[in-house]
Amino acid sequence: MAATQVLKSEWTKIRSVASTVWTLSLAAVVTIALGMLISVLSKNDYDNLSREDKLTFDPTFISFAGMSLGQLAMIVFGVLVVSNEYSTGMIRTSLAAVPGRGTFLFSKVLVAALLALVVGLATSFAAFFAGQAMLGSHRAQLGDPGVLRAVIGGGLYMTLIAMFSMGVAAMLRGPMLSLGILMPFFFLISSILGNVSATEKIGRFLPDQAGSRIMQVKAPFDDDTPYGPWGGLAIMVAWTVVALVGGYVVLRRRDA
Amino acid sequence: MIELKGLTKRYGEKVAVDHLTFTVRPGVVTGFLGPNGAGKSTTMRMLLGLDHPTAGDVRIDGKRYAQLKDPLKYIGALLDAKAVHGGRSAFHHLLCLAQSNGIPRARVHEVLDTVGLTAVAKKKAKGFSLGMGQRLGIAGALLGDPEILMFDEPVNGLDPEGIHWIRNLMKSLAGQGRTVFVSSHLMSEMALTADHLVVIGQGRLLADTSMADFIRQNSRSYVRLRSPQRERLLDVLHEAGVTVAEAGDGALEADGTSAEQLGELAARHQLVLHELSPQQASLEEAFMRLTAESVEYHAHTAVPGAPGSGPGAPTSGPGAPTSGGALPGAGGPGWGEGWQRRRKGA
Numbered sequence: 001m002a003a004t005q006v007l008k009s010e011w012t013k014i015r016s017v018a019s020t021v022w023t024l025s026l027a028a029v030v031t032i033a034l035g036m037l038i039s040v041l042s043k044n045d046y047d048n049l050s051r052e053d054k055l056t057f058d059p060t061f062i063s064f065a066g067m068s069l070g071q072l073a074m075i076v077f078g079v080l081v082v083s084n085e086y087s088t089g090m091i092r093t094s095l096a097a098v099p100g101r102g103t104f105l106f107s108k109v110l111v112a113a114l115l116a117l118v119v120g121l122a123t124s125f126a127a128f129f130a131g132q133a134m135l136g137s138h139r140a141q142l143g144d145p146g147v148l149r150a151v152i153g154g155g156l157y158m159t160l161i162a163m164f165s166m167g168v169a170a171m172l173r174g175p176m177l178s179l180g181i182l183m184p185f186f187f188l189i190s191s192i193l194g195n196v197s198a199t200e201k202i203g204r205f206l207p208d209q210a211g212s213r214i215m216q217v218k219a220p221f222d223d224d225t226p227y228g229p230w231g232g233l234a235i236m237v238a239w240t241v242v243a244l245v246g247g248y249v250v251l252r253r254r255d256a
Numbered sequence: 257m258i259e260l261k262g263l264t265k266r267y268g269e270k271v272a273v274d275h276l277t278f279t280v281r282p283g284v285v286t287g288f289l290g291p292n293g294a295g296k297s298t299t300m301r302m303l304l305g306l307d308h309p310t311a312g313d314v315r316i317d318g319k320r321y322a323q324l325k326d327p328l329k330y331i332g333a334l335l336d337a338k339a340v341h342g343g344r345s346a347f348h349h350l351l352c353l354a355q356s357n358g359i360p361r362a363r364v365h366e367v368l369d370t371v372g373l374t375a376v377a378k379k380k381a382k383g384f385s386l387g388m389g390q391r392l393g394i395a396g397a398l399l400g401d402p403e404i405l406m407f408d409e410p411v412n413g414l415d416p417e418g419i420h421w422i423r424n425l426m427k428s429l430a431g432q433g434r435t436v437f438v439s440s441h442l443m444s445e446m447a448l449t450a451d452h453l454v455v456i457g458q459g460r461l462l463a464d465t466s467m468a469d470f471i472r473q474n475s476r477s478y479v480r481l482r483s484p485q486r487e488r489l490l491d492v493l494h495e496a497g498v499t500v501a502e503a504g505d506g507a508l509e510a511d512g513t514s515a516e517q518l519g520e521l522a523a524r525h526q527l528v529l530h531e532l533s534p535q536q537a538s539l540e541e542a543f544m545r546l547t548a549e550s551v552e553y554h555a556h557t558a559v560p561g562a563p564g565s566g567p568g569a570p571t572s573g574p575g576a577p578t579s580g581g582a583l584p585g586a587g588g589p590g591w592g593e594g595w596q597r598r599r600k601g602a
Contacts, residue, residue, distance in 0.1 A: 002358065005326075009356035016348035017341060089339035093396065096304045096333055097356045099322045255307035 006098055006107040014081065014111055023077035024115070027158065028123040031070030035127040038065035039134035046138055058218040059140040060150045063131020067154065067215070068187075070123070071161045071208070074116065075182050078165030081112045082247070083175035091256050101251045109166050109244060116162040117155060124154030146217040149229065153214030156233060161186075164207055164240045170247025211236030257282055257435055258303060258331075258404060262312035265298050265459075272298045274459035275312065280437045282403065285430045287450030287467070288439040291547050295459035296439040297335070300408050304333055316404065326357040331404040332397030337389035337413075342382025346373055346392050349381060350399060359400055367395040386413035394425070404435040411445060423449050443543035447471070457547040474542035479515045481508045482531035483522070492525050493518075507531065 014020050042062050049057065085091040098104040128151045132139035140147050169178040186208050193203030203209055204225060213225065213232030227235065258280040265273040273295040280286045290296050301307040303314050305321035316324060316331055324330050340349055350364045368374045371391040376384070381392060390410060397405055407426070411419045426449055430436045440446050446453060446467070453470050455463040463470070480503070483489045489508065493500045498518070499511045510518055515534045522529050 005358050006356050009352045009354075012348060012352040012355055013341075013344070016345065016352070017343045019343065084341055088341045089336055090341045091339075092301070092304075092306055092335055093339045093353065094356075095306055096335075097328055097353050099305045099324065099327055255301070 003103060003107060006103055007111055009098075010108045010111040013108075014115060017084070019080045019084070020077070020115075023073050023080065024119045027070045027073035027077065028119060028126070030073060031064075031066040031123050031158075032127045032130055034066030034069055035063045035131045036066075036134050039063050039131040043135050043138055052221055056218050056220055057138065058216060059132060059135050059138055060128065060144075060147050060217045061215055062135070063128050064124070064150075064154050064215045066127060067157070067212070068191075071158065072183060072187060074120075074158050074162045075165045075186060076179065077116065078112065078162035079169040079175055079178045079182065081108065082166045082169035083173060083178055086173040087175050095256050102248060105170060105244075105248055105251055109163060112166060113159055113163050117159040120158030120162075121152065121155030123158065124151050127154065140217065144217070146229075150215045150217050153229065153233065157211050157214060157236070160211055160233075160236050160240050161208065164236075164243050167240060167243025167245075167247040171243070171250045173250075205235060207236045207239035210239075257317055258406075258437060259315045259318075260299070260303075260312070261314075263299065263302060263309055263314055264311040265295070265302060265307060266310040272459050273302070273309075276456065276459070276461055277312075278454050278461060278464045280404075280435055280454075281452070282435040283430060283433050284451035285426050285436045285438060285449050286452040286454060287446035288437060288454050288456070289443060289446055289543065290439075290441065290456040290462075292441055293458075294441075294456050294547070296441075296456065297408055298459075299456075300333070300335060300406060300439065303406065304331075304335070326359075326400065328353065328357040328359065328400030328402060330400070330402050331406060332400055332402040333406040333408075334390070334393040334397045334410055335408050337386065337393045340381045340389065340392060343380055345378050345380055346384075346395075347377040349392065350395055353396055354399055357400055363399060363401075367398045370398060371395040387415060387418045390414060390418070390422075394422070402434075405429055405437070407436075407438045409439055409441070411440070411442075419445075443540045444538075447539050455543070455546060462546055470542075471539065474537070474539060476511070476537045476542075478535055478537070479510045479513065479518055480531060480533045480535050481510060481518065481522075481529060482506065483508075483527055483529050485527050488525070489522065489527055489529075492521065492527065496521055509535070 039059075039062055042059075046054070046057070085094055095101065095104060098107075128142070128147075132141075142148055142151065165178070165182055168182055169175070172178045172181070190203065190206045190208050193199040193206065194209050195203075210227065210232040213227065214229040216229065219225070225232075260276050260278055263273055263276040264271070276295075276299060288296055288299075298307060302309050303316070303321070314321070316327075321327060321331075344352075346368065347364060350367065351361065353359075354361065354364050365374070365377075368377050371394055373388065373391055373395060376388065381389070384392065390413070394407070394410070397407070405426075407422075410422050410426075414422065426436050426438060430451070438446075438449065450467050453463060453465055453467050454461070465473075481489065481500075486506065486508070490500065493508070493510060498513050498521075501509045501511070503509050515532055519529070519532050522532075
């Protein structure tokens with residue numbers, strides 16, 4: 001069983017279903033459009049900001065504001081790539097063709113992650129330039145310190161969110177259960193935990209909060225986060241690895 | 257060649273497949289027969305390495321499924337016609353399977369043509385009828401031009417033309433020297449296609465025999481008798497040494513004696529007969545008898561010894577509606593049972 005054969009096969013699978021196109025385009029459109037909208041609002045509100053807030057004004061991060069919503073479409077993409085196999089029964093056909101379950105899962109994840117990376121990077125750059133255009137005189141330049149890292153980091157963030165979702169979907173199998181857990185977790189629970197002072201210290205080790213640190217260029221004044229941008233991304237990578245290993249163990253052990 | 261050795265699958269307390277040992281040989285169609293829930297599909301899933309056996313072993317040409325390089329080139333299987341992503345076209349479905357096993361793209365067009373789906377190759381699979389879905393599944397099984405083919409209930413939901421097509425396909429595949437393993441819960445279907453028969457019930461092997469032997473052993477003929485002087489008739493038959501069983505509706509069934517002899521016997525004793533008719537038990541009845549005690553889901557009205565199908569509901573069994581799982585065979589040993597014992601002794 002040559003891995004290249006399986007990669008080719010997974011590429012055919014992913015490009016031949018409509019859900020790939022609509023989840024990824026939704027992720028791009030929502031991230032860019034919402035980022036532009038919030039950039040416009042931030043520019044108009046700039047004069048009302050306190051002196052401190054003006055000093056830590058982070059035009060790069062503001063242009064990524066749409067990602068909190070756009071990542072949900074990335075989650076749907078990641079979940080569907082894996083759980084479609086189970087919900088349609090295709091998994092039996094797939095595993096009969098590729099009995100190596102590790103080869104099967106990791107080829108699938110690799111192909112989907114590369115696609116997510118391409119879309120994520122394109123989205124991130126587009127969101128940055130569109131957002132900066134809206135911010136007018138308060139805009140950041142790609143050449144400013146830390147900005148290029150933040151923009152590339154945005155693409156990595158979206159990729160990792162999709163990969164984390166693939167791991168969770170491989171563990172839970174059903175799309176409804178996976179989405180029912182992931183969507184509220186990333187949209188509500190994570191931000192609640194992160195904003196309540198009692199749980200803030202736990203909340204910032206969650207994958208999305210740790211990972212999104214890479215998109216910040218200027219940290220807030222009272223920032224006591226114990227990790228930097230790359231440290232935060234490493235935490236997110238750790239979460240993703242755990243989810244994928246968990247998914248692999250479940251796939252290996254259970255009957256298809 | 258498929259070899260099963262002591263294959264067992266347990267779900268908690270429930271045993272789905274119980275120490276199955278048999279071999280599926282090339283060049284013939286082997287029918288895999290059993291009532292619903294007998295463990296046929298579970299066995300087939302274990303053959304493909306999809307379910308892990310609790311105990312025992314399956315070998316495909318001497319190898320474990322996971323050891324096969326490009327398994328579709330060894331064994332092609334149709335498990336479930338709906339095991340397809342509905343949003344994917346027939347062509348792309350087959351293409352991704354072909355690519356995963358290094359099968360050239362041209363072969364996809366070939367098998368689409370073989371199963372007659374070329375015209376709808378670009379259509380999404382969710383718009384397919386059950387028959388088209390089966391054809392797509394069969395196309396997937398044929399893709400790697402494998403020496404072993406396995407079909408799980410392939411005629412389910414097909415129209416007569418489709419059924420005819422599948423029967424001929426299986427026969428021609430076996431005729432080419434391939435191993436063809438096909439499951440069904442219909443004896444009548446197997447009688448038309450299979451050369452060899454493996455029967456299971458509640459996960460246990462009940463029979464492993466050639467179709468010809470099965471027919472010879474089980475196409476029992478007997479004579480159905482009805483008389484207003486039933487008790488006297490019974491005495492007369494008994495004296496003459498005729499084995500007789502009571503059918504549920506007051507009729508009698510005599511084994512091993514021709515209708516002519518019985519008629520003359522009755523005439524000699526001046527008995528009135530209302531019915532004197534030679535009967536032939538169908539293979540379907542033979543199958544039901546064989547599996548009667550192992551059928552998992554009985555309909556409560558059905559008496560296992562007296563399946564209401566066929567003319568005259570011939571029965572050698574108790575006939576009286578006793579409890580659901582009773583073995584047939586009050587008059588003479590339940591021949592299904594006896595035969596089963598013989599098979600095991602052999």
